[in-house]
Amino acid sequence: MEAGVDISSSRTTALHQPRQDHSPSPSPCLPPSADAGPCDLVTVPARQGLEAVDILRLRESVGPVLHDGECDTLGFLVPPGTADAWDVPGSACTQTYDGGAAAAEPPITGTGWLVAPEAAISEATDPAVLRAALGEAARTIAAVDRCR
Numbered sequence: 001m002e003a004g005v006d007i008s009s010s011r012t013t014a015l016h017q018p019r020q021d022h023s024p025s026p027s028p029c030l031p032p033s034a035d036a037g038p039c040d041l042v043t044v045p046a047r048q049g050l051e052a053v054d055i056l057r058l059r060e061s062v063g064p065v066l067h068d069g070e071c072d073t074l075g076f077l078v079p080p081g082t083a084d085a086w087d088v089p090g091s092a093c094t095q096t097y098d099g100g101a102a103a104a105e106p107p108i109t110g111t112g113w114l115v116a117p118e119a120a121i122s123e124a125t126d127p128a129v130l131r132a133a134l135g136e137a138a139r140t141i142a143a144v145d146r147c148r
Helices: 046-058 127-146
Strands: 039-045 065-068 073-078 092-097 111-115
Touching: 039 046, 039 127, 046 065, 046 073, 046 127, 073 092, 073 127
Parallel strands: none
Antiparallel strands: 039 073, 039 092, 065 073, 065 111
């Protein structure tokens, strides 16, 4: 596996480690005809992330999603530049790597695909749509927790 972001180190943050292999390959964040470029990664606690994945699948707008080895954190691949303006509480957004990754192997060490690029509806999750889904997921979880 390639060097990348360790999303297992925290539930709400990711550590930036540039990808070591800079060979050109198709990027899950850019169309195949575009030059490979960096992707950003939004990391969230697994409970909220799983709820958001369900919401995004229903709206047919989920991109590739990673899970850490412990299944404590999910990471949504989003277009480059998202990290510059990301401010959703309880989540973090960082640039993960330069270039793309083969669908068989996640681009980040210690992770697996929850939604692989070939199974994703879009090449990356739209940040505005993800923001809304994470908000809806948080409200749903809070409502469930109040009923206990």
